[in-house]
Amino acid sequence: MNIYKKTLKVKKMLESYIDDTYLQPIADAQLIERLCEEAKTYKFASVCVHPYCLPLVCRQLQYTNIGIGTVIGFPFGANLSQTKIMEARHVISVGATEVDMVLTSSSP
Numbered sequence: 001m002n003i004y005k006k007t008l009k010v011k012k013m014l015e016s017y018i019d020d021t022y023l024q025p026i027a028d029a030q031l032i033e034r035l036c037e038e039a040k041t042y043k044f045a046s047v048c049v050h051p052y053c054l055p056l057v058c059r060q061l062q063y064t065n066i067g068i069g070t071v072i073g074f075p076f077g078a079n080l081s082q083t084k085i086m087e088a089r090h091v092i093s094v095g096a097t098e099v100d101m102v103l104t105s106s107s108p
């Protein structure tokens with residue numbers, strides 16, 4: 001196998017481990033749709049967005065094997081544990097398949 005074919009094989013393998021993420025405070029529908037299209041094109045493992053973007057991402061990635069990720073308590077983890085639990089349950093019910101939760105590093 002020549003170096004070009006080996007490189008392509010490694011590239012395809014690596015793409016399946018990438019989470020395509022957009023966690024800026026404001027994202028419009030066009031940007032999120034583009035993120036999802038990119039994930040489909042390169043066969044990324046998942047798309048990770050803020051919870052308010054989940055309905056759009058779920059529609060865009062319907063019928064694919066791409067994971068749908070979101071964050072809880074991002075970026076500081078300052079929410080109460082009970083709030084994080086309720087939010088995690090809610091985003092899973094909306095369609096999230098992966099949940100990244102920011103834990104509180106210490107208490108006062």
